[in-house]
Amino acid sequence: MPYELYYWDGIQGRGEFVRLALEEAGADYVDICRGPASKGQGTRAMLAIMGSKSEPGIPFAPPFLKDGDLIISHVANILMYLGPTLGLAPRDEAQRHELNSLQLTITDLVAEVHDTHHPIATSKYYEEQKEEAKARSAEFIDNRIPKYLGYFERVLQQNPHGPAHVFGNGLTYVDLSLFQVYEGLRYAFPRATAHLADRYPHLAALHAAVMKRPNIARYLQSDRRIPFNEDGIFRHYPELDRSEA
Amino acid sequence: MPYELYYWDGIQGRGEFVRLALEEAGADYVDICRGPASKGQGTRAMLAIMGSKSEPGIPFAPPFLKDGDLIISHVANILMYLGPTLGLAPRDEAQRHELNSLQLTITDLVAEVHDTHHPIATSKYYEEQKEEAKARSAEFIDNRIPKYLGYFERVLQQNPHGPAHVFGNGLTYVDLSLFQVYEGLRYAFPRATAHLADRYPHLAALHAAVMKRPNIARYLQSDRRIPFNEDGIFRHYPELDRSEA
Missing domain, CATH: 1.20.1050.10 (Glutathione S-transferase Yfyf (Class Pi); Chain A, domain 2)
Structure with a gap:
C-alpha cells in the first residue's frame, strides 16, 4: 500500500521536506491533495481527516502521513518515522x-x-x-x-x-x-x-x-x-x- | 549515571517541559547550569559543550540532555527519547x-x-x-x-x-x-x-x-x-x- 502524503496543493511548503525524502528513495506514495476527487483524493479528503469527530489521531495541521491506519504529523516526526525504511536514516x-x-x-x-x-x-x-x-x-x-x-x-x-x-x-x-x-x-x-x-x-x-x-x-x-x-x-x-x- | 539536563539557569523556559517529566518519574538527573562550578557544573559547562570545536553532536540551542556520551537536543526529541524509560510513553x-x-x-x-x-x-x-x-x-x-x-x-x-x-x-x-x-x-x-x-x-x-x-x-x-x-x-x-x- 502506498504512503499517503497530505499537504496543501499548490505549494512546496512544509510538505516539500517529506516529498524530497520519498522521491530520493523512490518510495511509492500518493500526494493526496493533488489527486482527483473522483478517486477520493483532493484537498477535501485531507480536510475530512482533519475535521473528523471520532479519529483519535487528528493532526493539528498538514503535512501528515498516512501509513495504513497510522497517522503521523509534523515534518520532523514523519521523516524520523520514514527514515530507516527509506534508507535515509540509521536504524540505531x-x-x-x-x-x-x-x-x-x-x-x-x-x-x-x-x-x-x-x-x-x-x-x-x-x-x-x-x-x-x-x-x-x-x-x-x-x-x-x-x-x-x-x-x-x-x-x-x-x-x-x-x-x-x-x-x-x-x-x-x-x-x-x-x-x-x-x-x-x-x-x-x-x-x-x-x-x-x-x-x-x-x-x-x-x-x-x-x-x-x-x-x-x-x-x-x-x-x-x-x-x-x-x-x-x-x-x-x-x-x-x-x-x- | 544521572541524566544531565542543560538549560539556562533562572528560567523555566523550554527546559521546564523536560524537568516535569524527569520529576514526575523521580528520575536521577542533574540540572547542570544550576549546579556549582566547583563540581564542573554551571552555565559555563553548558557553553563549553555548545562551543566545542570537535564534538559532532553540538546542539543548536538549549535545552539538551546528556545520557552518557549521547547528546540529544530539542524538547520533543528529549521527551520522545526519555518517554518509554521514564514510563511516560508507550514502548510501541x-x-x-x-x-x-x-x-x-x-x-x-x-x-x-x-x-x-x-x-x-x-x-x-x-x-x-x-x-x-x-x-x-x-x-x-x-x-x-x-x-x-x-x-x-x-x-x-x-x-x-x-x-x-x-x-x-x-x-x-x-x-x-x-x-x-x-x-x-x-x-x-x-x-x-x-x-x-x-x-x-x-x-x-x-x-x-x-x-x-x-x-x-x-x-x-x-x-x-x-x-x-x-x-x-x-x-x-x-x-x-x-x-x-
Missing part, C-alpha cells in the same frame, strides 16, 4: 534521535522563514503587516541566517566522517532538507544570499551534490515539483530582501 | 510517533508564545518591539489560543480511552507539557484566560489532575521549580493581555 535508536536533533533545528528555521512575511498574524495578509515584515526580515538576514547556516556549516565541518553529509557517512533526510533550505533561502532572498557559497562552502557543496542525485534531479524536472511561489513558506518579496549595496 | 514505535505528533504541536505553540513578546527580533529587547508585540499578542489571544487549546480539548474528547489523558489510558509526557502550557498561559495572560476552564473543561481537569500528582506537587513546592518570570517564555506584561472588558 540513539542515532535516530541525534539526527532528529538536527531536523528539529530546521523546523525552527522554517518557522522563522514563515514569520519573515507574517510576523504579526497568520490570519492576515502579508500586505497588512508589510512594515513589520521588513523589520523582521532585516533581523532574519542579519542575525538568523548566519546563526542557522553557520551552525550547519559547523556540523558538516565537525562530522568525523567528513563534511559531505551532516550525519554519518551517507545521505540522510537531513541532507535533503538542508538542500531545500538552501534553495529556498536563495529564492526568497537572492541579494542577501548572493555570497552564500563563499561563507558556507560545505553547505553549498551539499546543496550541489543533492541536486545532482538522479532521483532528485528527475524529481526537480518533473511536474511533481511545484515551483516556489508567494503562497508557500519561502516567498520572494523584493522589499524584504537586502537592498542593493 | 508507531505509538511513540503518534505521541510525538502531539508534542510537536506544543513545540509550535511555545514558539508562538515566545513571539508574542519578541515578534520582530530575538536579539532586541522587548521594549524595542512593544507595539508589534501588542499586535501579535492580540492575534495570539483572539485566534491562536482558541485554535491550539480547542485542538487539544478535541484530542482529549476523542481519546477512545476517555478524556483524562491526551493519549491512551495513562499519563504521558504530553499530559505534563499540557499542564505547563495551561499554567503558563494563565500566568502570561490572566485576563484573556480567565474563563479557560469553561471553554476547555477537559484541559482544565487534566491541569488540575497533574498538579495533584505527588511527585509534581512536591516539585512545584520545591526550590527546583523556578517561578515564572519575565526572562522566560511565558511572560506577564499586562499591556499584552486582553484589556478589561
Whole structure:
C-alpha cells in the first residue's frame, strides 16, 4: 500500500521536506491533495481527516502521513518515522534521535522563514503587516541566517566522517532538507544570499551534490515539483530582501 | 549515571517541559547550569559543550540532555527519547510517533508564545518591539489560543480511552507539557484566560489532575521549580493581555 502524503496543493511548503525524502528513495506514495476527487483524493479528503469527530489521531495541521491506519504529523516526526525504511536514516535508536536533533533545528528555521512575511498574524495578509515584515526580515538576514547556516556549516565541518553529509557517512533526510533550505533561502532572498557559497562552502557543496542525485534531479524536472511561489513558506518579496549595496 | 539536563539557569523556559517529566518519574538527573562550578557544573559547562570545536553532536540551542556520551537536543526529541524509560510513553514505535505528533504541536505553540513578546527580533529587547508585540499578542489571544487549546480539548474528547489523558489510558509526557502550557498561559495572560476552564473543561481537569500528582506537587513546592518570570517564555506584561472588558 502506498504512503499517503497530505499537504496543501499548490505549494512546496512544509510538505516539500517529506516529498524530497520519498522521491530520493523512490518510495511509492500518493500526494493526496493533488489527486482527483473522483478517486477520493483532493484537498477535501485531507480536510475530512482533519475535521473528523471520532479519529483519535487528528493532526493539528498538514503535512501528515498516512501509513495504513497510522497517522503521523509534523515534518520532523514523519521523516524520523520514514527514515530507516527509506534508507535515509540509521536504524540505531540513539542515532535516530541525534539526527532528529538536527531536523528539529530546521523546523525552527522554517518557522522563522514563515514569520519573515507574517510576523504579526497568520490570519492576515502579508500586505497588512508589510512594515513589520521588513523589520523582521532585516533581523532574519542579519542575525538568523548566519546563526542557522553557520551552525550547519559547523556540523558538516565537525562530522568525523567528513563534511559531505551532516550525519554519518551517507545521505540522510537531513541532507535533503538542508538542500531545500538552501534553495529556498536563495529564492526568497537572492541579494542577501548572493555570497552564500563563499561563507558556507560545505553547505553549498551539499546543496550541489543533492541536486545532482538522479532521483532528485528527475524529481526537480518533473511536474511533481511545484515551483516556489508567494503562497508557500519561502516567498520572494523584493522589499524584504537586502537592498542593493 | 544521572541524566544531565542543560538549560539556562533562572528560567523555566523550554527546559521546564523536560524537568516535569524527569520529576514526575523521580528520575536521577542533574540540572547542570544550576549546579556549582566547583563540581564542573554551571552555565559555563553548558557553553563549553555548545562551543566545542570537535564534538559532532553540538546542539543548536538549549535545552539538551546528556545520557552518557549521547547528546540529544530539542524538547520533543528529549521527551520522545526519555518517554518509554521514564514510563511516560508507550514502548510501541508507531505509538511513540503518534505521541510525538502531539508534542510537536506544543513545540509550535511555545514558539508562538515566545513571539508574542519578541515578534520582530530575538536579539532586541522587548521594549524595542512593544507595539508589534501588542499586535501579535492580540492575534495570539483572539485566534491562536482558541485554535491550539480547542485542538487539544478535541484530542482529549476523542481519546477512545476517555478524556483524562491526551493519549491512551495513562499519563504521558504530553499530559505534563499540557499542564505547563495551561499554567503558563494563565500566568502570561490572566485576563484573556480567565474563563479557560469553561471553554476547555477537559484541559482544565487534566491541569488540575497533574498538579495533584505527588511527585509534581512536591516539585512545584520545591526550590527546583523556578517561578515564572519575565526572562522566560511565558511572560506577564499586562499591556499584552486582553484589556478589561
